[in-house]
Amino acid sequence: MYHEDYFYAHVLSAGHLTPSMIRVRLQVEDHDRYKASDHADEWVRLAFSPGDGLPVTLPQRRDGRWGRFDGSPSCPNRPYTVRRWDGSTGEMTVDMVAHEGGVAASWATHAKAGDIIGICNPEGRYEPPADARWILLLTDITGLPAVGRILEEMSETVRAIVHVEVPASADEQVLSSDAAISLTWHYTHGRAPGREGPTQLHEVARSIDTLPAGPGYIYIAGEARAASAARKHFRDTLGFDKTRIDAVGYWIEGQARV
CATH class of the missing domain: 3.40.50.80 (Nucleotide-binding domain of ferredoxin-NADP reductase (FNR) module)
Known part of the structure; x- marks a missing residue:
């Protein structure tokens, strides 16, 4: 079951793993609330700034519903695999394909330590049958x-x-x-x-x-x-x-x- 929740994270490091892949290490705030999906292919949505100079903001929960009750603009977001997750420290590794154009690829290309990003709880699909040899x-x-x-x-x-x-x-x-x-x-x-x-x-x-x-x-x-x-x-x-x-x-x- 998916547990909707949102978090801020800041970049610990970012750089090319290979010519076509950028590895980003994130520190997730309030990570004790983060609920792993138990799927090895789990992905989160990364939320980016809605425009030059505008901060990343998150939805808020009110009366059991999530929304932008403060009137903040929605942030563009894209799904990415959680390559590694350490629930004890809140450190997350995300590998992002480097390519021309696109809000996420452009962000990854210029990401540096201290940059703020938004994420949500993960979901996944990989689920082999128990009898698979x-x-x-x-x-x-x-x-x-x-x-x-x-x-x-x-x-x-x-x-x-x-x-x-x-x-x-x-x-x-x-x-x-x-x-x-x-x-x-x-x-x-x-x-x-x-x-x-x-x-x-x-x-x-x-x-x-x-x-x-x-x-x-x-x-x-x-x-x-x-x-x-x-x-x-x-x-x-x-x-x-x-x-x-x-x-x-x-x-x-x-x-x-x-």
């Missing part, structure tokens, strides 16, 4: 933070087959897990001659023509249409049980991620 993780770079955390929290009793689409080899990350991992990087993210669109995640999915034996689970994260096409491949072409597939649209080509 193998898990297939298929993502573009936007879902890489979620996959990194999923692998770190995965049991050694599970086998993980991982396919990650990034712009270039320099965007690879070291991913650790107690599980046995088969990891393949695909350097097909972004527009280039001969490619249709900015992601080839659906083509990566179609290149997978067999699945392991036994009960499994498939988690797909990326551009919404590509994720849907990937899900269709596993469901219709390979005949995998649709109830054991979660496909999450992290972004939609040509639209702001809101």
